[in-house]
Amino acid sequence: MVEGPPIFVPYALQAAYAEHLARQLGERHVGPNIVSQYGYKGLGLYARYVLGAPRLDIAFARGIRALPYLQSGASVNLHDAGDCIILQFGSGIHSIVGAGHIDEGTSILLIDLVRHFLGKEWNPEWVELSGKRFTGDEMLEDLLGAPVRYGKPLLGIAILKDQLQTHNPRPEKAPRTVLFKDLRKMINHGPPRTMVGLVREALLQSVMEGNPCEDAVTAWLGLGKRTLQRQLAVEGNTFRKVFADFRIERAKAMLAETNQSARSIAASLGYHEVNSFRRAFSRSVGCTPAEYSALCRAQPPDVSVVRVFRTSQAVS
Incomplete structure (x- = not known):
């Protein structure tokens, strides 16, 4: 042990x-x-x-x-x-x-x-x-x-x-950032029951390794590209759609939980240009990454605990 x-x-x-x-x-x-x-x-x-x-x-x-x-x-x-x-x-x-x-x-x-x-x-x-x-x-x-x-x-x-307001002197780089939902790996959970679930697990692994792409996913799953596409089609899906949804969801979480720049987030998620990321994010979410980040800063996900610190500082 x-x-x-x-x-x-x-x-x-x-x-x-x-x-x-x-x-x-x-x-x-x-x-x-x-x-x-x-x-x-x-x-x-x-x-x-x-x-x-x-x-x-x-x-x-x-x-x-x-x-x-x-x-x-x-x-x-x-x-x-x-x-x-x-x-x-x-x-x-x-x-x-x-x-x-x-x-x-x-x-x-x-x-x-x-x-x-x-x-x-x-x-x-x-x-x-x-x-x-x-x-x-x-x-x-x-x-x-x-x-x-x-x-x-x-x-x-x-x-x-x-x-308490001291900034992190050694923040993680974007590809190695651990988000709250990633912590499910710390508890016992069964393997994904669908091909979409398996692909999303493989995408997370490939992001952590700094190479999110279809080739990395097929290698991790031990499947050929055609086999992967056929199995996703059975579930009414495509790799392109699963990948696009995964990237937007993870970008939203990174903008909410970290201070990573749009450029760093885009690179970590496999976008070749930051402007491509900004356009894809705006189409999906309805606002730019900067606007979404500002909204999250105004109401951070950890607000209930942060408020305790701020209240204590005001009282003192």
């Missing part, structure tokens, strides 16, 4: 495993010691979606929105603490022995997430944990890079409000 690809294990099982290790090794802080070895990027596609956000506050919003894909029963809260916002996390297993290891390990993940935007030298103002302080817990504060406040109901890390 450790050597294979990332998988998501229920927190109760993680807690039991960490508690067993802690007792065998005589090490109270197993969680952060393990998690610090792989960091936030170890969460795979989920991490790519969150770390691809244009700003830190949007990254928090993405993480909250997609959390059900990661673990059931977990929760995230935002608490106003004057000059700071406390990002709180609840695993939902506080009554289980070993839950403290999960909280301590998750604090490392949250800090690593923020450091992607604010730099490796950033440390939280403080960290909140449940439970009591024990002799030797200074080592935990060294791992976290911040003082720890114990006896709190939830794990939390404190971030200055004026840091």
Whole structure:
């Protein structure tokens, strides 16, 4: 399990495993010691979606929105603490022995997430944990890079409000952008039941590889072009139409969720000229990519969470 690809294990099982290790090794802080070895990027596609956000506050919003894909029963809260916002996390297993290891390990993940935007030298103002302080817990504060406040109901890390609008210094390039709907790959789902569904899966794969075209799709499916067209015709469709619909849908999602330019989006979706993309988008959607992007900025998809940040800033 450790050597294979990332998988998501229920927190109760993680807690039991960490508690067993802690007792065998005589090490109270197993969680952060393990998690610090792989960091936030170890969460795979989920991490790519969150770390691809244009700003830190949007990254928090993405993480909250997609959390059900990661673990059931977990929760995230935002608490106003004057000059700071406390990002709180609840695993939902506080009554289980070993839950403290999960909280301590998750604090490392949250800090690593923020450091992607604010730099490796950033440390939280403080960290909140449940439970009591024990002799030797200074080592935990060294791992976290911040003082720890114990006896709190939830794990939390404190971030200055004026840091929330920090832009992403390392945004993903358009072909590698992970969108919200891409996260369905993180949960068990059956294969597509139609040829159109298979083609759309192949198109997504080809976009991620930077080569969206019919040749890439037929190679991925192991079919000849004529066979592909015949099977699509049985469903009353053509590759040209499926490809056109796929490109417009993905362009709309990228304009809504990212800061990618029309030129970058066009290139990632296989358009040879940006003007060809603009014309196709306008015919299908009824407005230009720039107009659609402006509309999405006025009412971003993560508005419910972003509003919390903005309200907190206004109150302070």
